[in-house]
Amino acid sequence: MPRFPSLFVSHGSPTLALERGGAADFLRGYGERLGRPEAILVVSAHWETATPAAGTSAAPGTIHDFRGFPEALYRIRYPAPGAPGTAAEAARLIGAATGMPVRLDPERGLDHGAWVPLSLMYPAADIPVAQLSILRDGGPAGHLALGEAIRPLRDAGVLVLASGSATHNLNEFRGNAHDAPAPGWVAEFGEWMAAAVRDGRTADLLDYRRLAPSAERNHPTEEHLMPLFAAIGAASPDSGSRGTRVHAGHAFGVLAMDVYAFD
Template sequence: MPRFPALFLSHGAPTLLIEPSPAREFLAGYGKALGEPSAIVVVSAHWETERPLVTAAARPETIHDFYGFPRALYEHRYPAPGDSVLARRIAGLLDEAGLAAGLDSERGLDHGAWVPLSLLYPEAGIPTLQVSIQPRLGPAHHLALGEALRPLCEEGVLVIGSGSLTHNLHDFRGHILASPPEPYVVAFGEWAAAAVEEGRTQDLLAYRERAPYGVRAHPTEEHLLPLFAALGAGDGPGRRVHASHTYGVLAMDVYAFA
């Protein structure tokens, strides 16, 4: 089984699945370019816990964790199987790294997982698990979490950090899908791309102080923390494989960490 890169992808609004956009078009073709992994592990911005947890359900349900969206999204299902053996292995890797992980046999797949995966791998035949984030523990913790998952990439597992390169919903008002990006969104995105591709991990960890508009791009951190998990799971600097924007305030960038 070939080694897979770790990915950070911006999942945007749930309507990514049904609205035409450059990000949707990219993700719909990127799964074929990557090939089929033996399993998928998603560190999603939409599962927050006090300590790392790993899904262990045999058939994880599709969680519709949003309100006020088109009916088609609530009717959509992503019936990927789980993998309890892999779940225990992931928990073991996290434990070995001192991260005191646990298993959750009830948790399903939230939209941070199933929306982009419905584009990447629409057949939903690949075992899929999630790992939770711990927002109060910050970027360095999530870098360590990703480093603990790195051996999985060597075993043909696709590790994905699913969040958003920018995520300030307070600035959402007045924008439509095709609105041009706000200047601060562009500035933060270009800074992040350079920092990732130049391997400036310390700058990324201190993005709130060092990046232009770091706090405005992320008033809260949960949607950027999956980037650090992908960075840790990868082996060396990453590269930006897609860049676009939706609704003027959401940078939809995708990074691959080989």
Template sequence: MSTLPTLFVSHGAPTLAIVDSPANRFLRELGRTLPRPKAILVASAHWESRGGPAVSLATKPETIHDFGGFPAALFAIQYPAPGAPEVAARAASLLTQAGLAVAQSPTRGLDHGAWVPLHLMYPDADIPVAQISIVRGGSPAEHERIGRALASLREQGVLIIGSGSLTHNLYEFRGQPIDVPAPDWVSGFGDWMKARLDDNDLQALREYRTRAPHAERNHPTDEHLMPLYVAMGAAGDNARAARLHASYEYGILAMDAYAFT
């Protein structure tokens, strides 16, 4: 099996799972274009731990509906993929070897940062899945280090996915339609990120909070961008980024997806 790329996907609002949009259609196609992985490890913005990453050893991870006020059809979705406890245990070992403190959860299920994109990419739910957390308050460099520790899993057929959102300021949602154009403060941030990723300008990317235009407005808190750094680090040294998709939803959510090889 050839070494898999790592992915960063923007999961947007939970309704991405049920509402037709360019990002929805992209994710439905993405799973068909990738080599089939033996297992999947997802770093989701919706699982944060303190002091270091955590991994889930669940053998039958439940589908967590960690949101409210959405259509009943969304709560009806189940993603009954088998767990990947062996992959999670290997990830924990690699992280420990890299000098990171690691917690292990025996029961943690799949939050919507994991199951929403996987429901679209792999609707048969027949590929084992494990989750890894991001670290609350952790820097981009720290999350890149987490990814680097996991890089060898790719050679074992594990698809590593960072699931977050390239922009994520829900305070700016005003009930606008899904296809409203993005304002300059959203598109400008996305353009800056793409240019830095294209140039492999790691230092600028690590310092995005002070260097990117409108960084704090796009990310009042930055947990939704940290999965990108996990995916970037997991691709290994001298990794190159390729933007696979770019669209906007509700004007405020940049739905970019990147592959790192």
């Protein structure tokens, strides 16, 4: 059975689903290059809970969790079958590894952190998908532990897809052109992160808030970076948690659209 890398994908604006060029075109080709997993477990920045939760719907709906975007976005449906068995096994693994209770949610659909990148990577929507929440107060270390707990799923052909944003300051986003160049404070943070991931400097990444340049400006709140730590945790121990930045780019200047693969 093929073993897929754990991924961190920057999903950017919901309009990524409609775009051409840059990150959108990369993701359109990336699913084909990766191949077809048995199931996909998405760790999305857009589902925050106090303790872990896993979606067990057999037919998860498409959640349009945004306002003020083009009508075409609201017409998109991603009708992938659910993966309740994968979700239940993720819950079991997390409970065994961390002692935290995991809530199984049979009603949860796929938010745009899940369906936007999946609609590009696997447009046929024929691979079972389950979603796992991030922890409201988990911090980098808590999400690293979450990723370590679900690592065995990769041996069963499950693609762990952590979806967030390499930078995410929406206060600096408004009014920028889509192709605006990245300001220095965004570019420097992105390069620091890429080097730390490449070198497997997990301790530095866990302390990114203190060590990375302009960390708080790039992430006024942390939820969009937390999936990265889940992807790192799901990497194989023998990789030294090193990852590869397989795509780099920016949208609207301040949204780094980096994609990282581990193993």
